[in-house]
Structure formats: structure tokens, C-alpha cells
Amino acid sequence: GAVVSQHPSRVICKSGTSVKIECRSLDFQATTMFWYRQFPKKSLMLMATSNEGSKATYEQGVEKDKFLINHASLTLSTLTVTSAHPEDSSFYICSARGGRGTTDTQYFGPGTRLTVL
Amino acid sequence: GNSVTQMEGPVTLSEEAFLTINCTYTATGYPSLFWYVQYPGEGLQLLLKATKADDKGSNKGFEATYRKETTSFHLEKGSVQVSDSAVYFCALMNSGYALNFGKGTSLLVTP
Numbered sequence: 001g002a003v004v005s006q007h008p009s010r011v012i013c014k015s016g017t018s019v020k021i022e023c024r025s026l027d028f029q030a031t032t033m034f035w036y037r038q039f040p041k042k043s044l045m046l047m048a049t050s051n052e053g054s055k056a057t058y059e060q061g062v063e064k065d066k067f068l069i070n071h072a073s074l075t076l077s078t079l080t081v082t083s084a085h086p087e088d089s090s091f092y093i094c095s096a097r098g099g100r101g102t103t104d105t106q107y108f109g110p111g112t113r114l115t116v117l
Numbered sequence: 118g119n120s121v122t123q124m125e126g127p128v129t130l131s132e133e134a135f136l137t138i139n140c141t142y143t144a145t146g147y148p149s150l151f152w153y154v155q156y157p158g159e160g161l162q163l164l165l166k167a168t169k170a171d172d173k174g175s176n177k178g179f180e181a182t183y184r185k186e187t188t189s190f191h192l193e194k195g196s197v198q199v200s201d202s203a204v205y206f207c208a209l210m211n212s213g214y215a216l217n218f219g220k221g222t223s224l225l226v227t228p
Contacts, residue, residue: 043218043221049214107163108160108161
């Protein structure tokens, strides 16, 4: 089946620093990748939609200058949390949509736990 | 806008009990509907899906039927196992292919 990886799985950083999270589709080309944020005991909230070679589309209320998304290739998207603050601590999950006919199927990465001290 | 509402739980059942997790949606048109499962310490996995009205998705003994008249997609399993303990998310797909999730229902199955 389709596999999506995320790196790192967990990261702890100091307030004010930047953190980069990678999302890779390992065995398929992802035309679209999505970044979600999951709060404890709450659902996943879509942050942005990322299409290869174009600018990401951010959801209302998500600061695009704080959460930088780069989708440089069909197998890699990165999320950079800039000048992180404790309120950015969360579980970040990416998903990738494959393009071989199964347009309504997304494959999720295992998530990245970010803790900002 | 589109939204998904599901019972929040937690739901605690004994092994071999019948499971129902309710999910209703609000959407324009007829979006594809999904159930995802998140086992402890793992990422989201697609459990089943339905792409049009009256479709029944099924996998691993779980079933859900796309009910247009009641805008529902309830998840059912006739006999749960301890290994089914997880968080279950109902979701619909928006026009841009992003998923709109319910808040998740935690299921604990005891021996």
C-alpha cells in the first residue's frame, strides 16, 4: 500500500526557534499534500493544502508567514514552524493524495509531536 | 460550510459486543465519506469509504452505509475485539480533496 513518512516523529525546541517537518510519499507521487494539526482530544484541523510547484493554500486563521510550506517535488512537502512559541505545541500530521485514479484516497503520515518550551 | 458531527465517547464495550458510532454530516452536494482509525501511537489509517448515496463501505468487519436521506454514515461492527480499541474519525471530502473530520470517538474494548 501507499506509505507516507514524516520526520522527525517528535521534536522539542526552545521558544523563538524554527522547526522543519518533512513529509514524504515513499512509493507514489503525490500531486497534493495536506497539513493538519491535531489538538489533544480534538479533531484534525486542516492547516493548508500543498500542490507541487505552486504556493500552498492556507485555511482561514492559519498564518502563512508562521507556517511555511514548501512542496518542492511530487514526493516531498515540508512544514516549517517559524519563531515557534509554546502555543504552537501540537501534533502535526501530513497526508498525501495519490494521482493514479484514486483521487479520493489520502494516505496519512504518522505525525510529528512538536513541543515548544 | 461542510461539517461532520460524531458521538464523542469514550465508548467502552465488552469483547464481542455490537458497536455503533454515529456520524452525521452537513454538506453541499454529495461528498465522499470516510471512516479513519487511529490506533494508539500510530497514524491515521483509512478504514472504509463510500463515494455515493446508498454505497456501503466495509473492512475488517466494520460497515457504514452512505444515507443521503438522513445525511448519516454510522459505523457498525457486529462483534468487537480488544484489538479494535482505537480512536475512530468520520470524515468527508471537500471539493479541494481536503478532509473535514469529526472530533473522533475513542473506543475501548475490554476482555
